[in-house]
Amino acid sequence: MATDPHRPQVTLRTLADQLGLHVSTVSRVLHAKPDEGRRAASPATIARVRELADRLGYQPNPHATSLRTQRSNLVGVLVPRLSDLVLATIYEGIEEAASERALSTFVTNTRDQPRLQREHTEMVLARRVDGMIFGDAHADGAFLTETAARGVPFVLVSRHVADHVAVTCDDRLGGRLAAEHLLSLGHRRMAVLAGEPYASTGIDRTAGFVEACREAGVTVRPEHVVHSPFDAAGGRAATERLLALPGPAPTAIFAANDFAAIGAMGALRDHGRQVGSDVAVMGFNDTPLAAELPVPLTSVRSPMHEMGRRALELLARLIAGEPAESERLIPTLKVRASTTG
Amino acid sequence: MATDPHRPQVTLRTLADQLGLHVSTVSRVLHAKPDEGRRAASPATIARVRELADRLGYQPNPHATSLRTQRSNLVGVLVPRLSDLVLATIYEGIEEAASERALSTFVTNTRDQPRLQREHTEMVLARRVDGMIFGDAHADGAFLTETAARGVPFVLVSRHVADHVAVTCDDRLGGRLAAEHLLSLGHRRMAVLAGEPYASTGIDRTAGFVEACREAGVTVRPEHVVHSPFDAAGGRAATERLLALPGPAPTAIFAANDFAAIGAMGALRDHGRQVGSDVAVMGFNDTPLAAELPVPLTSVRSPMHEMGRRALELLARLIAGEPAESERLIPTLKVRASTTG
DNA sequence: GCGGTTTGGCCAATCGATTGGGCCAATCGA
DNA sequence: TCGATTGGCCCAATCGATTGGCCAAACCGC
Numbered sequence: 044m045a046t047d048p049h050r051p052q053v054t055l056r057t058l059a060d061q062l063g064l065h066v067s068t069v070s071r072v073l074h075a076k077p078d079e080g081r082r083a084a085s086p087a088t089i090a091r092v093r094e095l096a097d098r099l100g101y102q103p104n105p106h107a108t109s110l111r112t113q114r115s116n117l118v119g120v121l122v123p124r125l126s127d128l129v130l131a132t133i134y135e136g137i138e139e140a141a142s143e144r145a146l147s148t149f150v151t152n153t154r155d156q157p158r159l160q161r162e163h164t165e166m167v168l169a170r171r172v173d174g175m176i177f178g179d180a181h182a183d184g185a186f187l188t189e190t191a192a193r194g195v196p197f198v199l200v201s202r203h204v205a206d207h208v209a210v211t212c213d214d215r216l217g218g219r220l221a222a223e224h225l226l227s228l229g230h231r232r233m234a235v236l237a238g239e240p241y242a243s244t245g246i247d248r249t250a251g252f253v254e255a256c257r258e259a260g261v262t263v264r265p266e267h268v269v270h271s272p273f274d275a276a277g278g279r280a281a282t283e284r285l286l287a288l289p290g291p292a293p294t295a296i297f298a299a300n301d302f303a304a305i306g307a308m309g310a311l312r313d314h315g316r317q318v319g320s321d322v323a324v325m326g327f328n329d330t331p332l333a334a335e336l337p338v339p340l341t342s343v344r345s346p347m348h349e350m351g352r353r354a355l356e357l358l359a360r361l362i363a364g365e366p367a368e369s370e371r372l373i374p375t376l377k378v379r380a381s382t383t384g
Numbered sequence: 385m386a387t388d389p390h391r392p393q394v395t396l397r398t399l400a401d402q403l404g405l406h407v408s409t410v411s412r413v414l415h416a417k418p419d420e421g422r423r424a425a426s427p428a429t430i431a432r433v434r435e436l437a438d439r440l441g442y443q444p445n446p447h448a449t450s451l452r453t454q455r456s457n458l459v460g461v462l463v464p465r466l467s468d469l470v471l472a473t474i475y476e477g478i479e480e481a482a483s484e485r486a487l488s489t490f491v492t493n494t495r496d497q498p499r500l501q502r503e504h505t506e507m508v509l510a511r512r513v514d515g516m517i518f519g520d521a522h523a524d525g526a527f528l529t530e531t532a533a534r535g536v537p538f539v540l541v542s543r544h545v546a547d548h549v550a551v552t553c554d555d556r557l558g559g560r561l562a563a564e565h566l567l568s569l570g571h572r573r574m575a576v577l578a579g580e581p582y583a584s585t586g587i588d589r590t591a592g593f594v595e596a597c598r599e600a601g602v603t604v605r606p607e608h609v610v611h612s613p614f615d616a617a618g619g620r621a622a623t624e625r626l627l628a629l630p631g632p633a634p635t636a637i638f639a640a641n642d643f644a645a646i647g648a649m650g651a652l653r654d655h656g657r658q659v660g661s662d663v664a665v666m667g668f669n670d671t672p673l674a675a676e677l678p679v680p681l682t683s684v685r686s687p688m689h690e691m692g693r694r695a696l697e698l699l700a701r702l703i704a705g706e707p708a709e710s711e712r713l714i715p716t717l718k719v720r721a722s723t724t725g
Numbered sequence: 726g727c728g729g730t731t732t733g734g735c736c737a738a739t740c741g742a743t744t745g746g747g748c749c750a751a752t753c754g755a
Numbered sequence: 756t757c758g759a760t761t762g763g764c765c766c767a768a769t770c771g772a773t774t775g776g777c778c779a780a781a782c783c784g785c
Binding site: 309332 | 443446450465466467469475476479480490491504507511512643647649652653659673678679
């Protein structure tokens, strides 16, 4: 515990002794605003306590408080990886909302590996967090069902699964927006970089896309739906596979993620195809990079930061014992040169 | 505190009562390997204690431990923003090393704003962390000097300032590598996107670059060194300013950051310049995106993950009261098409 | 068989804050 | 005037783990 050797920790006792009061009195004065605060001490005493407390810079010891109250004001957050801009941005929202509520967060990367999900969940629970946020839910949901059975309050973010409370983007709608945009440009032969098969984000985006195409009488060929990691290398590799298929190449590619889209652009260029004119490319999330690329990327904007905030707020509600319902935030289309030439 | 209603918390008392031992005995058995462990109980008792402990899944309450021992095994980490891939990657290294040592970390974004740096430092210290890692050091260093005076152990990462213990990339060397590469390609009129003026990273990279040029008899015109945020939008804007200058435009641009380089590529394209053939562009950090871009980006690779790990390890040393010295990790050049056409 | 050392464990204080209950004196109501 | 409030504060138990002391029995050598 980092302490200034010159300025020893000031505790309730320090204050109490110096004021000639009992620690319990000081505690009540400093602690309770509403009912008890009033009757805990006389206005004069309250003033004296407050004055000394902030003159000495009193800070309650959170470990003592947690020990006594059985509440830690700590939240654990699991994400696949923070170096994924999408998750990092979501986490920023979580952290922002948390610090407004005087909650602190532990974040950790699970790289979407079940073993790490379990291990890190245990580590986080061992720290006695009040609740958790999972950004790495897998479609099978087995682990989360167990966790729920343990009575730990938690919220999912970005991905959803089963009936667990989740804050997501309306990914299905996002997929539809993408399809409608490309259809309106006249595309009829389209491919999808669908992301990881266990992530509801990719699944829903793909489903929405395919569905909207079908409604417009356009079929997306099954072999034109390829899974890939949500990053540039994954997008590039998947696009190479697409281009290697027999038959006419797609005229448009919808990537379930901006980074995969960037990888796709690279692969296309390697094959001498001009993005925007020869082939349309779309991404998802509208990361800040999208607009600044040499060929600006059309993307479906998802409210990542806001999802993080909402997830924390729902969790706070669950922790307080109140009910909470899943939320689906609305995505919007951002059209740029990668589809319009 | 998330607790299973069906499986109430198991404490030392639970174990002690069930074994007919005193809590202190159980504590010693579970706690101390080296000296005390031996003499704390008979081998038979030790076995009984261990068996029950992990049958019931005993987990020591960290708040109680911290309260008693005055050590929290918590570390606070401040970064400008986690949505900056560079910092996110550094943090991944920190977190990885931390969890190997059973330390937990709080990360928070300060957006390089002094007010938030102070506020978040206070919040983190109020949580009684054992030490801190700053990834957002400002060149003036005033705040850190104060913090050091408070007796808080800390380490800087990525940026350095004054004599505080820091783990950085050898940015000056990185700048030299960039200059030597571009010089070897025959460039004589070069510009630098220098990053934020308060970040030692940008300062040193620029200094190394300019220095190596001077040694080669090439002058970098002062107006060709422009500051900009470390992101794509910043790089684009800075490049626009460069291109608006009177006189012949630079034939090569060295950006102190890959994202700024991407923005530069966008701006150049807008002006009808081909990256790689008309103009060379280099970045810094060699983020995973660099190799996958439509025009793959030449970059100076910095060991971001490793910097994070080392920073945590140095901090652990400081916390243990041992001395620690600053480290400068070596960058390497990655040549790609953005400079070689 | 005796003093001395181990062995094996128990006792109790302590870390800092919270909180249900008490207790005394002043004030109030009738 | 006297009992009932209530304002203002103190007491002490408690949360769970750690740790310096202490103590009784067993064991040792001679």
